[in-house]
Amino acid sequence: MNRLINYWYILILALALALNFACESSNNNNTSRKLSIVTTTGMIADIAKNIGKDSVKVTALMGPGVDPHLYKATQGDLGRLRNADIILYNGLHLEGKMGEVFEKLERIKTVIPVSRNIPQERLRRDTVFQGAVDPHIWFDVGLWIKAAEEVTAVLKKEDADNTAFYDANALIYIAELKTLHNWVMTEIASIPDEYRILITAHDAFSYFGLAYNMNVRGLQGISTLSEFGLKDRVDLVNYIVDKKIKAVFVETSVSEKNINAIIEGCQKKGHDVKIGGYLFSDAMGADGTPEGTYQGMVRKNVNTIVMALK
Secondary structure, eight states, rough: OOOHHHOOOOOOOOHHHHHHHHHHHHHHHHOOOOOEEEEHHHHHHHHHHHHGGGEEEESSSOTTTTTTOOOOHHHHHHHHHOOEEEEEEEOOOTGGHHHHHHHHHHTTTTEHHHHHHHTTTGGOOOOOTTTTTTTOGGGGGHHHHHHHHHHHHHHHOOOOOHHHHHHHHHHHHHHHHHHHHHHHHEEEEEEHHGGOOOEESSSSHHHHOOOOOOEEEEESSSTTTOOOOOOHHHHHHHHHHHEEEEEEEEEEESSSHHHHHHHHHHTTTTOOOEEEEEESSSSOOTSSSGGGGGHHHHHHHHHHHHHHOO
């Protein structure tokens, strides 16, 4: 009860602060142009939009269904990046093919990986994939708050006149993320322990599994660039059959082909497993839809998982 009261107190205070500084920010924007922010993924763009609101113009390079592991910058992208005041990217090698671009641009403008201040002990390392750090940090909502704090700090540094405005917006947004984090824990806990197993095309949900007590397995490693062999496929089929898993999941930014092969393998062994639905992994949904926001994407994923496995 006290936690609920504290949450509403923080939310009301933050709303009051945001309203108080909204007019001031609007007046500032009448005489100066908005900060131009270019992000790689939609998840980062969502943070920037919620913290910056009408003080910023945000462009995400990677839209719905786009795999950031494979993404190559176009000429248009390079122009947007050169014209941006601030460039925000995930880091941790998520945008592997764009690394050199960011290295060159950071010499002349503000280029920030939103993961840079996440404690090393909270990062997951893949012992199979040459010890690489798993970049899918946004699936632990509590951890993603660190990214929101980083974006807030960047905006305050680049636009000091609007510091109070950004702080007020961040207070609201982070309170919402804390509520979302608690909601996810409650929903996933409603799945019986023996069914709390998430099978996907690639290992994008390990942070999700660690944060919300769910066993997670992917056919591919933490990157869709990683390869898998016949043994990986056979091992996963045997695991699904042995555990009598009811459903596996397709990712919106990854081909269905490999998951369909797993389903066929299970059927040959006499176990009927279905596709439980589509999960948003490396990209959000379309603009203007609930899944086109970070919070909406998380809620959609969780509802899909719970309905298929409970």
